Amino acid sequence: MPLPRQQSREAGEKYISDGDLSKLVITQAKDTPDRAWLGEVSAVVLQQALADLNTAYRNFFNSLSGKRAGRKVAPPRFRSRKDNRQAIRFTKNSRFKICDNGRLRLPKIGDLPVRWSRTLPSDPSSVTIIKDAAGRYFASFVVTIGENETLPPVEPETGIDLGLTYFAVMSDGSKVTAPKFLRRAARKLKRLQQALSRKTKGSNRRKKAVMQVARAHARVADTRRDWQHKLSTAIIRDNQAVYVEDLCVTGLGRTRLAASVHDAGWASFTTMLEYKAQRYGRTFGRSATGHLACQRVLVPITVRVVNPEQVAA
Numbered sequence: 001m002p003l004p005r006q007q008s009r010e011a012g013e014k015y016i017s018d019g020d021l022s023k024l025v026i027t028q029a030k031d032t033p034d035r036a037w038l039g040e041v042s043a044v045v046l047q048q049a050l051a052d053l054n055t056a057y058r059n060f061f062n063s064l065s066g067k068r069a070g071r072k073v074a075p076p077r078f079r080s081r082k083d084n085r086q087a088i089r090f091t092k093n094s095r096f097k098i099c100d101n102g103r104l105r106l107p108k109i110g111d112l113p114v115r116w117s118r119t120l121p122s123d124p125s126s127v128t129i130i131k132d133a134a135g136r137y138f139a140s141f142v143v144t145i146g147e148n149e150t151l152p153p154v155e156p157e158t159g160i161d162l163g164l165t166y167f168a169v170m171s172d173g174s175k176v177t178a179p180k181f182l183r184r185a186a187r188k189l190k191r192l193q194q195a196l197s198r199k200t201k202g203s204n205r206r207k208k209a210v211m212q213v214a215r216a217h218a219r220v221a222d223t224r225r226d227w228q229h230k231l232s233t234a235i236i237r238d239n240q241a242v243y244v245e246d247l248c249v250t251g252l253g254r255t256r257l258a259a260s261v262h263d264a265g266w267a268s269f270t271t272m273l274e275y276k277a278q279r280y281g282r283t284f285g286r287s288a289t290g291h292l293a294c295q296r297v298l299v300p301i302t303v304r305v306v307n308p309e310q311v312a313a
Contacts (some may be wrong), residue, residue: 150281
């Protein structure tokens with residue numbers, strides 16, 4: 001079924017405002033037999049879903065008018081049925097609470113046991129409950145961090161040239177070998193994919209096989225993320241200024257090296273360097289020219305990161 005805004009656009013009618021859309025798909029929908037289940041969940045979750053939709057439409061229209069920089073943004077569409085990821089967001093208005101016994105209390109859900117990865121630095125303003133493709137649940141909090149995390153100044157500065165044979169070549173000549181996590185797990189993933197292809201569609205065995213494949217991919221992603229966090233933290237800690245090459249990952253992802261490019265994870269690594277530099281008082285810069293490790297003149301840029309790191313448990 002198309003979205004109400006899609007229907008109004010095809011009929012040449014006026015754009016439905018955010019308030020009218022909320023009344024149509026939430027308030028009035030709760031009174032219908034097919035959507036009565038909407039009353040069983042917190043209203044804040046429904047409003048946050050609409051807020052995400054409104055942001056997607058705003059980005060789409062700004063992209064059409066040229067107000068939004070970067071590549072063109074497509075209009076919102078329904079999520080694929082093959083996408084097993086799910087997420088809901090609670091704000092302070094929903095009155096979620098972290099109990100004294102360490103449990104997380106969510107409205108109309110109850111108290112959930114949580115395995116905390118770290119202590120929250122301040123009271124959270126929102127929490128997002130995420131279910132990934134591997135069936136794991138995470139609680140991601142938005143918190144405000146203090147400005148007392150600035151590291152002591154150091155003298156060294158470094159430029160990083162990212163690549164495939166060597167993940168990173170530093171300006172001092174040191175090299176970091178590319179771990180190639182996906183390549184190392186290719187044999188196991190191939191075996192699991194072959195087992196999945198032999199299962200009957202719609203059967204319970206196929207559902208279990210899908211979960212096994214998702215868990216194997218999640219293990220690869222987790223290992224890569226952990227390695228990148230350790231490397232980026234070490235670089236930021238040991239250098240006062242860090243400069244990286246501004247690579248077009250999207251373009252490289254369409255070449256024959258696509259698998260190796262995605263396995264390297266350059267974009268996520270540079271994002272880690274960027275927000276950690278902002279958080280710990282370091283200088284971070286990007287250069288449009290290649291081979292930073294061979295260059296001596298590098299121009300920094302100003303970056304702005306809002307709530308750079310969320311706490312996950």
